[in-house]
Amino acid sequence: MKAEIITIGDELLIGQVVDTNSAWMGQQLNEHGIKVHQITSVSDEETHILDALTEAAMRADLILITGGLGPTKDDITKITLCKYFNTQLVFNEEAFENLKTIFSRFGREITPRNRTQAEVPENCTPLINKRGTASGMWFENNGKVYVSMPGVPHEMKAMMTNDVLPKIKERFVTPFILHKTVLTQGIGESFLADKLVQFEEELPPAFKLAYLPASSIVRLRLTAMGDEITIRKTMDVQFEKLLAVVHPYMFGVDEDSLEVIIGNLLKTKNKTVCTAESCTGGYVSHLITKVAGSSEYFVGSTITYSYPSKTKLLNVPADLLEKRGAVSEEVAKIMAAEALNLLGADYSISTTGIAGPGGGTTDKPVGTVWIGIGSKSGVTAKKFQLGGDRSRNIEMTAIYALNMLRKVLIEEN
Amino acid sequence: MKAEIITIGDELLIGQVVDTNSAWMGQQLNEHGIKVHQITSVSDEETHILDALTEAAMRADLILITGGLGPTKDDITKITLCKYFNTQLVFNEEAFENLKTIFSRFGREITPRNRTQAEVPENCTPLINKRGTASGMWFENNGKVYVSMPGVPHEMKAMMTNDVLPKIKERFVTPFILHKTVLTQGIGESFLADKLVQFEEELPPAFKLAYLPASSIVRLRLTAMGDEITIRKTMDVQFEKLLAVVHPYMFGVDEDSLEVIIGNLLKTKNKTVCTAESCTGGYVSHLITKVAGSSEYFVGSTITYSYPSKTKLLNVPADLLEKRGAVSEEVAKIMAAEALNLLGADYSISTTGIAGPGGGTTDKPVGTVWIGIGSKSGVTAKKFQLGGDRSRNIEMTAIYALNMLRKVLIEEN
Numbered sequence: 001m002k003a004e005i006i007t008i009g010d011e012l013l014i015g016q017v018v019d020t021n022s023a024w025m026g027q028q029l030n031e032h033g034i035k036v037h038q039i040t041s042v043s044d045e046e047t048h049i050l051d052a053l054t055e056a057a058m059r060a061d062l063i064l065i066t067g068g069l070g071p072t073k074d075d076i077t078k079i080t081l082c083k084y085f086n087t088q089l090v091f092n093e094e095a096f097e098n099l100k101t102i103f104s105r106f107g108r109e110i111t112p113r114n115r116t117q118a119e120v121p122e123n124c125t126p127l128i129n130k131r132g133t134a135s136g137m138w139f140e141n142n143g144k145v146y147v148s149m150p151g152v153p154h155e156m157k158a159m160m161t162n163d164v165l166p167k168i169k170e171r172f173v174t175p176f177i178l179h180k181t182v183l184t185q186g187i188g189e190s191f192l193a194d195k196l197v198q199f200e201e202e203l204p205p206a207f208k209l210a211y212l213p214a215s216s217i218v219r220l221r222l223t224a225m226g227d228e229i230t231i232r233k234t235m236d237v238q239f240e241k242l243l244a245v246v247h248p249y250m251f252g253v254d255e256d257s258l259e260v261i262i263g264n265l266l267k268t269k270n271k272t273v274c275t276a277e278s279c280t281g282g283y284v285s286h287l288i289t290k291v292a293g294s295s296e297y298f299v300g301s302t303i304t305y306s307y308p309s310k311t312k313l314l315n316v317p318a319d320l321l322e323k324r325g326a327v328s329e330e331v332a333k334i335m336a337a338e339a340l341n342l343l344g345a346d347y348s349i350s351t352t353g354i355a356g357p358g359g360g361t362t363d364k365p366v367g368t369v370w371i372g373i374g375s376k377s378g379v380t381a382k383k384f385q386l387g388g389d390r391s392r393n394i395e396m397t398a399i400y401a402l403n404m405l406r407k408v409l410i411e412e413n
Numbered sequence: 414m415k416a417e418i419i420t421i422g423d424e425l426l427i428g429q430v431v432d433t434n435s436a437w438m439g440q441q442l443n444e445h446g447i448k449v450h451q452i453t454s455v456s457d458e459e460t461h462i463l464d465a466l467t468e469a470a471m472r473a474d475l476i477l478i479t480g481g482l483g484p485t486k487d488d489i490t491k492i493t494l495c496k497y498f499n500t501q502l503v504f505n506e507e508a509f510e511n512l513k514t515i516f517s518r519f520g521r522e523i524t525p526r527n528r529t530q531a532e533v534p535e536n537c538t539p540l541i542n543k544r545g546t547a548s549g550m551w552f553e554n555n556g557k558v559y560v561s562m563p564g565v566p567h568e569m570k571a572m573m574t575n576d577v578l579p580k581i582k583e584r585f586v587t588p589f590i591l592h593k594t595v596l597t598q599g600i601g602e603s604f605l606a607d608k609l610v611q612f613e614e615e616l617p618p619a620f621k622l623a624y625l626p627a628s629s630i631v632r633l634r635l636t637a638m639g640d641e642i643t644i645r646k647t648m649d650v651q652f653e654k655l656l657a658v659v660h661p662y663m664f665g666v667d668e669d670s671l672e673v674i675i676g677n678l679l680k681t682k683n684k685t686v687c688t689a690e691s692c693t694g695g696y697v698s699h700l701i702t703k704v705a706g707s708s709e710y711f712v713g714s715t716i717t718y719s720y721p722s723k724t725k726l727l728n729v730p731a732d733l734l735e736k737r738g739a740v741s742e743e744v745a746k747i748m749a750a751e752a753l754n755l756l757g758a759d760y761s762i763s764t765t766g767i768a769g770p771g772g773g774t775t776d777k778p779v780g781t782v783w784i785g786i787g788s789k790s791g792v793t794a795k796k797f798q799l800g801g802d803r804s805r806n807i808e809m810t811a812i813y814a815l816n817m818l819r820k821v822l823i824e825e826n
Contacts (some may be wrong), residue, residue, distance in 0.1 A: 003492060010623055010636075011623060011625050011634070012435075012436070012439070012452065013439050013448075013449040013450070013451070013656065014439050014440065014443045014449065014451065014592070014636075015435070015436035015438065015439030015440030015441075015443065015449075016436075016440070016594075016625060016632070016634065017436065017625060018431065018432075018433050018436040019431075019432060019435070019436070019452075021434070022425075022429050022432070022454070023425070023428035023429075023430065023431040024428060025428065026425070026426050026427050026428030027427065027428030027429070028428075030427045030428065035426075036426040036427065036428075037426070037453065037456070037461075038426070038453060038455055038456075038461075038465075039425065039426065039432075039452075039453070039454035040451060040452070040453050040454075041435070041451065041452035041453075042451055043450070043451075044623075044777075048451075050452075052451075055468075056425060063607070070602055070603075070626070071602065071606060072602060072603070072606040072624045073606070073613060073622070074621070074622070074623050074624065091483070103473040108601075108604075111604075111607055112605065113603055113606060113607055114756045117603075133603070136640070148626040152626065154800075154802060154805055180426070181429075188519075189483055189484065189485060190483075190484040190485070190524065190526055190527050190530075191521075191524075193484060193485040193486070193526060194524055194526055200486060208487070209425075209486070209487070210423055210424060210457075210487050211483060211485045211487065212424050212429060212430060213565065214430070219429070221424070221429065223423075223427075241483070243631075255718050260537070260700075275695075275716075277695075280699075280702075281698050281699055281701070281702025281703070281707070281711070282688075282690075282695030282696065282698030282714060282716070283695065283699045283702075283793050284695070285695030285698075285716050286692050286693075286694055286695040286696045286699045288694070289693075289694025289695065289696075289716075289718065289807075290694070290803075290804065292769070292770050292771065292803055293771065294694070294718075295718055295719070295772075297575065298694070299718055299719050299721075299722055300716045300717045300718045300719060300722040300726070301695060301714070301715070301716035302701075302713065302714070302715055302716075302717065302726075303688075303695065303698050303713045303714035303715075303716070305702065305707075305708055305711050305712055305713045306708070306712050306713060308712075308757065309713035309756055309757075312755070312756075312757075313713070313715075313755070313756075342725070342726070343722055343725075343726075344722075344725075356705070357705050358705065358706065359708075384735070386637050387567075389701065390703075390705055391565060392567055394699075394702075394703070
């Protein structure tokens with residue numbers, strides 16, 4: 001059984017919007033044992049949408065469509081689906097009731113334009129959108145299933161979770177797919193591959209190993225498909241073989257991110273963390289606090305983006321800043337130590353560097369970064385020489401910083 | 414002239430990686446007057462890649478391909494391109510020199526596996542990758558151009574900018590496309606559309622208006638294609654007509670983000686800003702400091718994620734926190750006022766709320782947020798009732814907060 005995703009909208013093709021919907025839907029389908037064969041992004045043009053539907057139906061059994069369901073002129077998905085299925089729009093009472101509920105929540109009246117949002121193709125089962133005004137639609141035609149959903153991510157996600165995935169599980173018998181991923185840092189993709197030659201040669205045919213590099217992290221994903229009991233047993237054996245090879249570089253498994261791993265370590269130890277950020281400008285704190293429940297172990301931060309703020313909040317001596325500059329080992333260490341005192345946490349992360357594009361010197365070019373880690377047993381700092389790209393420097397500094405803290409948390413037992 | 418983008422990799426289809434490359438390439442091509450007809454993501458399978466290449470070549474003149482160029486077993490783009498063009502891999506001296514330079518930079522020796530990365534299909538012009546070990550490839554075949562690039566975003570971006578776009582401009586005569594976008598907040602898509610009925614009816618045939626809703630923002634994009642001089646003149650007239658209608662909701666134009674607009678306002682006024690964040694956990698600061706040159710106007714922040722940190726850093730009375738809770742008008746106002754004092758800035762943003770999923774009560778359900786703005790003329794605070802999704806609550810709070818500051822910056826003249 002194969003699925004395809006079609007995302008509709010000129011904004012995707014001109015790059016004004018990044019298609020995050022497809023990746024999320026791909027993840028969900030995968031977890032339910034459904035392989036996504038292809039993702040296709042097409043324009044708001046009738047013939048293009050019709051072609052994409054015809055082609056996808058030749059390859060796949062399930063076609064998920066997002067976008068083009070708004071109330072405006074450029075939203076043509078509904079009428080194009082009518083043409084594709086040779087049917088017409090009909091007024092749907094349930095969709096209209098939902099529309100009224102949503103509008104009354106905002107204290108607004110329904111305009112004639114909004115009323116058309118309660119119309120759906122005659123041959124579909126409407127999927128009521130509790131978060132928005134555009135209904136989803138479930139079609140069955142010539143043994144294929146088509147699902148049209150709104151393009152607004154949180155509306156699509158709610159509809160997928162509450163309506164579409166349960167209906168898919170009812171309608172299709174799905175094979176069993178299992179993924180296990182190990183996250184590594186500190187070794188390049190090709191060096192990992194050299195270490196894994198024998199492992200890959202000995203992999204059973206149902207298994208596949210993929211290398212996914214991103215920033216300074218390489219994720220190794222082991223995938224298998226087949227009979228659930230056999231696959232689960234073999235996966236454990238194979239995954240342990242993989243871990244035995246990559247263990248020195250491993251920092252986590254599966255969808256764990258560094259911030260989740262750190263959160264779990266801190267919770268287990270019943271300890272807290274704070275940050276003192278300069279060049280990362282709050283990004284480390286943002287990563288930590290993205291995690292639900294982080295208030296259990298995250299106390300707070302100081303972001304000191306100027307010399308006076310470093311002196312006032314973190315007691316960094318003004319003459320040290322003048323003499324050595326903010327990007328130095330001493331300043332990184334003082335920031336980490338003072339943050340511990342100020343915020344009363346068990347661990348601290350400090351960052352100070354030149355994110356760029358301006359501010360570089362011969363001694364300290366753009367990409368020079370010091371990261372400090374503070375704990376009850378003292379303060380350490382490490383220098384990194386990153387590249388010339390501002391966002392990448394912010395991102396990489398945060399990843400390195402979180403990984404340094406992770407190592408300290410593991411070592412300090 | 415049409416272009417298509419093909420992104421290769423199982424990680425895209427199972428949703429482990431979001432395809433951000435396509436959007437970026439789409440933007441770049443668009444700015445050069447090249448329309449992207451379709452974006453297709455396919456698996457690491459030979460037949461699938463071959464099919465996608467054949468189909469894209471039937472529709473488009475230029476095919477940009479990313480991914481599958483690494484040194485590992487699952488990277489099959491190069492040998493698949495050989496099959497497609499009926500050619501073979503040859504060792505390329507220039508690519509090997511580049512490989513040696515990159516490896517020596519990291520003090521590493523070239524393994525036999527890495528040496529194969531200097532091999533390219535015989536019929537291509539190699540594009541040297543100064544940031545990585547995988548060369549790009551430029552093919553011309555039956556009047557069509559194919560370009561294969563690495564999937565690592567920063568490597569692909571450097572190659573597009575330095576090599577691919579200049580070569581495309583040499584090789585193709587491109588029509589003129591112009592986009593103008595206006596950013597609005599505080600009005601829904603369908604209400605905007607009602608106000609724009611007459612404007613849309615009167616639009617010249619070369620023009621198209623698109624509605625792009627995202628979080629609490631709706632972007633309106635006006636696009637025209639044709640003769641440069643005519644289009645530029647007509648665009649100005651049409652864009653002014655559009656602005657006249659949406660002016661009360663407008664906060665920026667084109668690719669400006671709120672953080673860039675605020676940065677420009679602060680620079681013009683020669684003023685500074687700081688933040689005092691609770692529920693946004695550093696995300697407001699991160700947005701502000703993402704902008705290059707933000708150290709000119711951003712002083713720093715306090716992130717206070719616990720009661721004691723709010724009391725210690727921002728003098729929020731402990732009994733007030735006990736009595737009213739952290740999520741209240743009083744606390745938002747004190748945080749904004751105290752941040753001004755502590756960090757010595759001209760303006761401040763404070764956020765305090767329940768991001769969720771836990772922590773909600775009957776009085777203050779998840780999504781309850783107070784945002785404060787401080788300035789020399791006083792402190793104001795506003796309550797927002799957002800939804801149940803943690804990341805969305807963090808993101809929306811940051812957008813609302815930046816927009817409140819923008820309004821204050823414009824009003825306080």
